[in-house]
Amino acid sequence: MKPPTLIETERLLLRVPRLEDAPAVFEGWARHPEVTRFLTWRPHTSVAQSEELLRKSIEAWNGDAKFRYLMEIKAGGELAGMIELRLEVEAFKVSFGYTGARAQWGKGYMTEAARALIDWSFQQPGIYRVYATADVENIPSQRVLEKAGMQREGLLRREAMHPNSSPEPRDCYMYAIVR
Numbered sequence: 001m002k003p004p005t006l007i008e009t010e011r012l013l014l015r016v017p018r019l020e021d022a023p024a025v026f027e028g029w030a031r032h033p034e035v036t037r038f039l040t041w042r043p044h045t046s047v048a049q050s051e052e053l054l055r056k057s058i059e060a061w062n063g064d065a066k067f068r069y070l071m072e073i074k075a076g077g078e079l080a081g082m083i084e085l086r087l088e089v090e091a092f093k094v095s096f097g098y099t100g101a102r103a104q105w106g107k108g109y110m111t112e113a114a115r116a117l118i119d120w121s122f123q124q125p126g127i128y129r130v131y132a133t134a135d136v137e138n139i140p141s142q143r144v145l146e147k148a149g150m151q152r153e154g155l156l157r158r159e160a161m162h163p164n165s166s167p168e169p170r171d172c173y174m175y176a177i178v179r
């Protein structure tokens, strides 16, 4: 089972990344400290780093676990961010993670993309659970997950390293939607 290479929503095209997207990814979000505050990676310092991320993302589409989409705004073609669907080892569940372009925050784009991945997942007969985690201080991300219809299930203590926030592992909330 593989997710489609193109998913259309009201305002977005979720599509497979291309290497040529590197400058837009770098400028749009990868270089910004405020974007990476609750992420596992450091801000990029060169376009080459963003290109490497895209190369790995493109390669991963040949595998069976990680499927990263760039979110292209239909009106104008700018990028609103990226969202990655992860098929877990146990095939009845999937998870996802995302990063939004700094200039596009607060316009509902990430909620729209998250809903699209949840919709696709529940169209697959074998998938019963979609989940995501967010740092306890990452309020915008928690809002995205709530607006996408997910419920906060609990606190995962010392769950993730977010090196831009702290040298120690951080507490995260677990959000999920099931059927």
Ligand SMILES: CC(C)(COP(=O)(O)OP(=O)(O)OC[C@H]1O[C@@H](n2cnc3c(N)ncnc32)[C@H](O)[C@@H]1OP(=O)(O)O)[C@@H](O)C(=O)NCCC(=O)NCCS
Pocket: 034, 035, 036, 037, 038, 039, 081, 097, 098, 099, 100, 101, 104, 105, 106, 107, 108, 109, 110, 111, 112, 133, 134, 135, 138, 139, 140, 141, 143, 144, 147
């Ligand atoms: C999390 C993120 C992807 C949200 O993207 P987005 O496209 O702005 O999401 P939406 O517009 O759908 O919703 C954002 C919500 O957060 C709210 N919000 C934004 N900034 C906020 C703040 N500083 N404090 C509280 N709420 C905030 C918005 O008001 C909105 O909620 P509302 O619709 O109830 O008003 C974006 O903030 C981001 O890229 N953050 C950095 C990367 C990241 O943390 N990724 C997630 C890792 S788990």
